[in-house]
Amino acid sequence: MCRGNASTALDPAEALLVAGRFRPTVAILDIGLPVMNGHELAAELRVLLVAEPPRMIALTGYGQSGDRDRSLAAGFHAHLVKPVDLDDLLGALAVGAKNPDARLPVQ
Template identity: 45%
Template sequence: MTKRILIADDDDDSLIGLSNLLNGMGYEVALAANGSQAVDVAQQFAPEVVILDLGMPQMNGLEAARALRTLPNGRSLLIVALTGWGQPQHHEMTQDAGFDVHLVKPVSADQLGFILSMTQP
Protein backbone atom coordinates (compact mmCIF):
# COMPACT_ATOMS: atom_id res chain seq x y z
CA MET A 1 0.00 0.00 0.00
CA THR A 2 1.33 3.42 -0.95
CA LYS A 3 1.72 5.94 1.84
CA ARG A 4 -0.52 9.00 1.36
CA ILE A 5 1.04 12.38 2.08
CA LEU A 6 -0.73 15.74 2.19
CA ILE A 7 1.40 18.83 1.61
CA ALA A 8 0.16 22.33 2.47
CA ASP A 9 2.18 25.39 1.47
CA ASP A 10 1.13 28.76 0.05
CA ASP A 11 4.32 28.93 -2.06
CA ASP A 12 3.53 27.20 -5.37
CA ASP A 13 7.19 26.47 -6.15
CA SER A 14 7.72 24.78 -2.77
CA LEU A 15 4.47 22.86 -3.13
CA ILE A 16 5.24 21.58 -6.63
CA GLY A 17 8.89 20.84 -5.87
CA LEU A 18 8.08 18.79 -2.78
CA SER A 19 5.21 17.06 -4.56
CA ASN A 20 7.51 16.04 -7.43
CA LEU A 21 10.13 14.78 -4.97
CA LEU A 22 7.63 12.68 -3.00
CA ASN A 23 5.95 11.34 -6.15
CA GLY A 24 9.39 10.32 -7.36
CA MET A 25 9.94 8.48 -4.07
CA GLY A 26 6.74 6.50 -4.72
CA TYR A 27 4.29 8.30 -2.43
CA GLU A 28 0.73 9.30 -3.27
CA VAL A 29 0.48 13.07 -2.78
CA ALA A 30 -2.36 15.56 -2.31
CA LEU A 31 -1.83 19.32 -2.25
CA ALA A 32 -3.35 22.25 -0.38
CA ALA A 33 -2.59 25.97 -0.69
CA ASN A 34 -3.40 26.89 2.92
CA GLY A 35 -4.23 25.37 6.30
CA SER A 36 -7.99 25.49 5.87
CA GLN A 37 -7.77 23.66 2.56
CA ALA A 38 -5.40 21.13 4.17
CA VAL A 39 -8.01 20.20 6.78
CA ASP A 40 -10.68 19.82 4.07
CA VAL A 41 -8.41 17.71 1.84
CA ALA A 42 -7.33 15.54 4.79
CA GLN A 43 -10.94 14.58 5.47
CA GLN A 44 -11.31 13.23 1.90
CA PHE A 45 -7.77 11.96 1.20
CA ALA A 46 -7.09 10.31 4.62
CA PRO A 47 -3.30 10.84 4.60
CA GLU A 48 -0.89 9.07 6.94
CA VAL A 49 1.47 12.08 6.84
CA VAL A 50 0.75 15.80 6.64
CA ILE A 51 3.56 18.26 5.83
CA LEU A 52 2.61 21.83 6.71
CA ASP A 53 4.25 25.17 6.11
CA LEU A 54 3.64 27.45 9.09
CA GLY A 55 3.20 30.89 7.53
CA MET A 56 0.09 30.44 5.37
CA PRO A 57 -2.94 32.72 4.85
CA GLN A 58 -6.49 31.99 6.08
CA MET A 59 -5.35 29.30 8.53
CA ASN A 60 -1.67 28.99 9.41
CA GLY A 61 0.13 25.70 9.91
CA LEU A 62 -0.18 25.82 13.69
CA GLU A 63 -3.95 26.22 13.52
CA ALA A 64 -4.17 23.54 10.84
CA ALA A 65 -2.21 21.05 12.96
CA ARG A 66 -4.57 21.61 15.90
CA ALA A 67 -7.59 21.11 13.60
CA LEU A 68 -6.08 17.98 12.01
CA ARG A 69 -5.57 16.42 15.45
CA THR A 70 -9.33 16.66 16.07
CA LEU A 71 -10.19 14.56 12.98
CA PRO A 72 -11.15 10.89 13.49
CA ASN A 73 -7.68 9.71 12.41
CA GLY A 74 -5.95 12.83 13.72
CA ARG A 75 -4.07 11.19 16.58
CA SER A 76 -2.42 8.67 14.23
CA LEU A 77 -1.20 11.29 11.73
CA LEU A 78 2.48 12.10 11.44
CA ILE A 79 2.38 15.90 11.23
CA VAL A 80 5.57 17.55 9.99
CA ALA A 81 6.34 21.27 10.03
CA LEU A 82 8.40 22.23 6.98
CA THR A 83 9.12 25.91 7.36
CA GLY A 84 11.63 28.70 7.20
CA TRP A 85 10.97 29.34 10.90
CA GLY A 86 13.84 27.71 12.77
CA GLN A 87 14.28 29.60 16.03
CA PRO A 88 13.83 27.76 19.36
CA GLN A 89 10.49 29.49 20.01
CA HIS A 90 9.20 28.17 16.67
CA HIS A 91 10.08 24.61 17.69
CA GLU A 92 8.16 25.15 20.94
CA MET A 93 5.19 26.54 19.02
CA THR A 94 5.02 23.52 16.72
CA GLN A 95 5.37 21.10 19.61
CA ASP A 96 2.55 22.85 21.47
CA ALA A 97 0.35 22.74 18.33
CA GLY A 98 0.70 18.96 18.00
CA PHE A 99 3.42 18.59 15.38
CA ASP A 100 5.58 15.45 15.55
CA VAL A 101 8.58 16.82 13.64
CA HIS A 102 9.92 20.32 12.89
CA LEU A 103 12.06 20.63 9.75
CA VAL A 104 13.60 23.85 8.47
CA LYS A 105 13.64 24.59 4.73
CA PRO A 106 15.44 23.59 2.64
CA VAL A 107 15.17 19.89 3.54
CA SER A 108 17.16 17.16 1.83
CA ALA A 109 15.57 14.15 0.17
CA ASP A 110 17.53 11.91 2.55
CA GLN A 111 16.29 13.77 5.62
CA LEU A 112 12.71 13.65 4.39
CA GLY A 113 12.99 9.98 3.44
CA PHE A 114 14.24 9.14 6.91
CA ILE A 115 11.35 10.95 8.61
CA LEU A 116 8.81 9.26 6.34
CA SER A 117 10.33 5.83 6.95
CA MET A 118 9.32 6.16 10.62
CA THR A 119 5.64 5.71 9.78
CA GLN A 120 3.80 2.56 8.78
CA PRO A 121 2.90 2.31 5.08
Template identity: 45%
Template sequence: MNTTAEAGGGAAAGRRILLVDDSVDAALALSMLLEAFGHRVRTEHDGTRALACIDEFKPDVVVLDIGLPGMSGFDVAREMRKRDVTKHALLLALTGWGSDADRQEARDAGFDHHLTKPVTIADLEALLK
Protein backbone atom coordinates in the same frame (compact mmCIF):
# COMPACT_ATOMS: atom_id res chain seq x y z
CA MET B 1 -3.65 23.91 -7.71
CA ASN B 2 -4.37 20.37 -6.52
CA THR B 3 -2.17 17.53 -7.66
CA THR B 4 -2.92 13.91 -6.97
CA ALA B 5 -0.64 11.46 -8.71
CA GLU B 6 1.00 8.11 -8.20
CA ALA B 7 4.43 6.94 -9.33
CA GLY B 8 6.23 3.64 -9.00
CA GLY B 9 9.32 2.86 -6.97
CA GLY B 10 10.64 4.25 -3.69
CA ALA B 11 11.25 2.60 -0.35
CA ALA B 12 8.12 3.94 1.35
CA ALA B 13 5.79 3.62 -1.65
CA GLY B 14 2.10 3.95 -1.05
CA ARG B 15 2.12 6.82 1.46
CA ARG B 16 -0.65 9.37 1.00
CA ILE B 17 1.01 12.73 1.61
CA LEU B 18 -0.86 16.00 1.96
CA LEU B 19 1.56 18.82 1.15
CA VAL B 20 0.44 22.28 2.28
CA ASP B 21 2.53 25.27 1.23
CA ASP B 22 1.46 28.71 0.01
CA SER B 23 4.42 28.80 -2.38
CA VAL B 24 2.99 27.18 -5.51
CA ASP B 25 6.45 26.63 -7.03
CA ALA B 26 7.92 25.08 -3.87
CA ALA B 27 4.88 22.81 -3.47
CA LEU B 28 5.04 21.70 -7.09
CA ALA B 29 8.76 20.92 -6.92
CA LEU B 30 8.47 18.96 -3.68
CA SER B 31 5.34 17.10 -4.81
CA MET B 32 7.10 16.00 -8.01
CA LEU B 33 10.05 14.75 -5.98
CA LEU B 34 7.85 12.86 -3.52
CA GLU B 35 5.88 11.33 -6.39
CA ALA B 36 9.14 10.18 -7.98
CA PHE B 37 9.81 8.29 -4.73
CA GLY B 38 6.49 6.50 -5.12
CA HIS B 39 4.21 8.52 -2.89
CA ARG B 40 0.71 9.73 -3.70
CA VAL B 41 0.70 13.50 -3.14
CA ARG B 42 -2.04 16.07 -2.89
CA THR B 43 -1.13 19.74 -2.63
CA GLU B 44 -3.07 22.58 -1.07
CA HIS B 45 -1.98 26.18 -0.58
CA ASP B 46 -3.90 27.25 2.52
CA GLY B 47 -5.10 25.72 5.76
CA THR B 48 -8.82 25.93 5.06
CA ARG B 49 -8.51 23.91 1.85
CA ALA B 50 -6.15 21.44 3.53
CA LEU B 51 -8.69 20.77 6.28
CA ALA B 52 -11.49 20.48 3.72
CA CYS B 53 -9.73 17.67 1.83
CA ILE B 54 -8.59 15.38 4.66
CA ASP B 55 -11.79 13.36 5.03
CA GLU B 56 -11.67 12.39 1.35
CA PHE B 57 -7.86 12.08 0.93
CA LYS B 58 -7.09 10.46 4.33
CA PRO B 59 -3.39 11.37 4.45
CA ASP B 60 -0.86 9.15 6.19
CA VAL B 61 1.53 12.11 6.31
CA VAL B 62 0.98 15.86 6.30
CA VAL B 63 3.88 18.12 5.29
CA LEU B 64 2.74 21.52 6.44
CA ASP B 65 4.22 24.99 6.12
CA ILE B 66 3.67 27.18 9.18
CA GLY B 67 3.49 30.59 7.49
CA LEU B 68 0.23 30.15 5.58
CA PRO B 69 -2.25 32.84 4.58
CA GLY B 70 -5.28 33.19 6.83
CA MET B 71 -4.84 30.18 9.11
CA SER B 72 -1.34 29.39 10.38
CA GLY B 73 0.16 25.94 10.09
CA PHE B 74 0.10 25.77 13.90
CA ASP B 75 -3.69 26.23 13.83
CA VAL B 76 -4.09 23.70 11.02
CA ALA B 77 -2.05 21.12 12.97
CA ARG B 78 -4.12 21.67 16.12
CA GLU B 79 -7.33 21.15 14.14
CA MET B 80 -5.95 18.05 12.40
CA ARG B 81 -5.09 16.47 15.75
CA LYS B 82 -8.76 16.85 16.80
CA ARG B 83 -10.05 14.92 13.77
CA ASP B 84 -10.16 11.13 13.68
CA VAL B 85 -8.85 10.91 10.11
CA THR B 86 -5.60 12.78 10.94
CA LYS B 87 -5.33 12.19 14.70
CA HIS B 88 -2.53 9.67 14.14
CA ALA B 89 -1.08 10.94 10.85
CA LEU B 90 2.58 11.89 10.79
CA LEU B 91 2.64 15.72 10.91
CA LEU B 92 5.81 17.36 9.62
CA ALA B 93 6.36 21.11 9.87
CA LEU B 94 8.41 22.22 6.86
CA THR B 95 9.05 25.89 7.33
CA GLY B 96 11.42 28.82 7.28
CA TRP B 97 10.51 29.46 10.92
CA GLY B 98 13.31 27.81 12.89
CA SER B 99 13.65 29.53 16.26
CA ASP B 100 13.48 27.57 19.51
CA ALA B 101 10.10 29.19 20.18
CA ASP B 102 8.84 28.07 16.74
CA ARG B 103 9.99 24.52 17.42
CA GLN B 104 8.27 24.49 20.81
CA GLU B 105 5.05 25.89 19.36
CA ALA B 106 5.18 23.20 16.66
CA ARG B 107 5.44 20.48 19.32
CA ASP B 108 2.61 22.09 21.30
CA ALA B 109 0.44 22.22 18.14
CA GLY B 110 0.86 18.49 17.56
CA PHE B 111 3.63 18.27 14.97
CA ASP B 112 5.76 15.13 15.16
CA HIS B 113 8.82 16.79 13.60
CA HIS B 114 9.95 20.32 12.75
CA LEU B 115 12.10 20.73 9.64
CA THR B 116 13.59 24.06 8.65
CA LYS B 117 13.82 24.97 4.97
CA PRO B 118 15.77 24.07 2.98
CA VAL B 119 15.47 20.39 3.89
CA THR B 120 17.34 17.62 2.15
CA ILE B 121 15.30 14.91 0.48
CA ALA B 122 17.34 12.34 2.44
CA ASP B 123 16.18 13.87 5.74
CA LEU B 124 12.59 13.98 4.55
CA GLU B 125 12.61 10.43 3.17
CA ALA B 126 14.12 9.13 6.44
CA LEU B 127 11.06 10.43 8.31
CA LEU B 128 8.67 8.93 5.75
CA LYS B 129 9.98 5.37 6.19
Protein backbone atom coordinates in the same frame (compact mmCIF):
# COMPACT_ATOMS: atom_id res chain seq x y z
CA MET C 1 11.85 3.19 -2.06
CA CYS C 2 8.87 5.15 -0.75
CA ARG C 3 5.44 4.34 -2.07
CA GLY C 4 2.10 5.89 -1.44
CA ASN C 5 -0.41 8.42 -2.60
CA ALA C 6 -0.06 12.15 -2.20
CA SER C 7 -2.33 15.14 -2.39
CA THR C 8 -1.67 18.86 -2.15
CA ALA C 9 -3.58 21.92 -1.01
CA LEU C 10 -2.80 25.58 -1.57
CA ASP C 11 -4.26 26.96 1.65
CA PRO C 12 -5.56 25.74 5.03
CA ALA C 13 -9.23 25.67 4.01
CA GLU C 14 -8.44 23.52 0.99
CA ALA C 15 -6.19 21.31 3.15
CA LEU C 16 -9.11 20.55 5.46
CA LEU C 17 -11.36 19.67 2.52
CA VAL C 18 -8.72 17.46 0.93
CA ALA C 19 -7.90 15.75 4.23
CA GLY C 20 -11.56 14.94 4.82
CA ARG C 21 -11.63 13.00 1.55
CA PHE C 22 -8.04 11.78 1.35
CA ARG C 23 -7.48 10.71 4.99
CA PRO C 24 -3.67 11.16 5.01
CA THR C 25 -1.38 9.12 7.23
CA VAL C 26 1.21 11.94 7.07
CA ALA C 27 0.65 15.68 6.78
CA ILE C 28 3.57 17.93 5.83
CA LEU C 29 2.53 21.46 6.74
CA ASP C 30 4.04 24.91 6.38
CA ILE C 31 3.77 27.00 9.54
CA GLY C 32 3.58 30.51 8.04
CA LEU C 33 0.22 30.17 6.28
CA PRO C 34 -2.35 32.89 5.62
CA VAL C 35 -5.60 33.03 7.61
CA MET C 36 -4.73 29.97 9.76
CA ASN C 37 -1.13 29.11 10.69
CA GLY C 38 0.26 25.59 10.46
CA HIS C 39 -0.10 24.99 14.20
CA GLU C 40 -3.81 25.85 14.01
CA LEU C 41 -4.21 23.71 10.88
CA ALA C 42 -2.58 20.76 12.65
CA ALA C 43 -5.07 21.11 15.50
CA GLU C 44 -8.00 21.24 13.06
CA LEU C 45 -6.69 18.17 11.23
CA ARG C 46 -6.46 16.24 14.50
CA VAL C 47 -10.12 17.08 15.22
CA LEU C 48 -11.22 16.19 11.68
CA LEU C 49 -9.23 12.96 11.61
CA VAL C 50 -9.68 12.04 15.29
CA ALA C 51 -10.06 8.31 14.57
CA GLU C 52 -6.71 8.16 12.78
CA PRO C 53 -4.79 11.44 13.09
CA PRO C 54 -1.90 11.78 10.65
CA ARG C 55 1.77 12.08 11.56
CA MET C 56 2.49 15.83 11.42
CA ILE C 57 5.71 17.20 9.95
CA ALA C 58 6.35 20.95 9.95
CA LEU C 59 8.25 22.16 6.87
CA THR C 60 8.93 25.85 7.39
CA GLY C 61 11.25 28.79 7.11
CA TYR C 62 11.07 29.31 10.88
CA GLY C 63 14.18 27.71 12.35
CA GLN C 64 14.87 29.22 15.76
CA SER C 65 14.78 26.92 18.77
CA GLY C 66 11.58 28.58 20.00
CA ASP C 67 9.94 27.84 16.63
CA ARG C 68 10.86 24.17 16.93
CA ASP C 69 9.60 24.07 20.51
CA ARG C 70 6.25 25.58 19.43
CA SER C 71 5.88 22.98 16.67
CA LEU C 72 6.58 20.10 19.02
CA ALA C 73 4.21 21.59 21.62
CA ALA C 74 1.55 21.86 18.89
CA GLY C 75 1.84 18.12 18.30
CA PHE C 76 4.16 17.99 15.32
CA HIS C 77 6.35 14.89 15.18
CA ALA C 78 9.16 16.72 13.35
CA HIS C 79 10.14 20.31 12.51
CA LEU C 80 12.18 20.69 9.31
CA VAL C 81 13.54 24.00 8.07
CA LYS C 82 13.51 25.11 4.41
CA PRO C 83 15.32 24.41 2.26
CA VAL C 84 14.86 20.88 3.56
CA ASP C 85 17.50 18.26 2.96
CA LEU C 86 15.85 15.29 1.25
CA ASP C 87 17.57 12.86 3.63
CA ASP C 88 16.07 14.74 6.61
CA LEU C 89 12.58 14.53 5.12
CA LEU C 90 12.96 10.85 4.26
CA GLY C 91 14.31 10.26 7.78
CA ALA C 92 11.26 11.91 9.33
CA LEU C 93 9.01 9.76 7.19
CA ALA C 94 10.97 6.59 7.99
CA VAL C 95 10.84 7.21 11.74
CA GLY C 96 7.07 7.56 11.45
CA ALA C 97 6.76 4.38 9.43
CA LYS C 98 8.48 2.45 12.21
CA ASN C 99 6.77 4.20 15.11
CA PRO C 100 3.94 6.65 14.28
CA ASP C 101 4.17 8.33 17.69
CA ALA C 102 7.95 8.91 17.59
CA ARG C 103 9.21 12.47 17.71
CA LEU C 104 12.49 13.54 16.15
CA PRO C 105 14.87 15.24 18.57
CA VAL C 106 14.95 19.02 18.41
CA GLN C 107 18.26 20.15 16.93
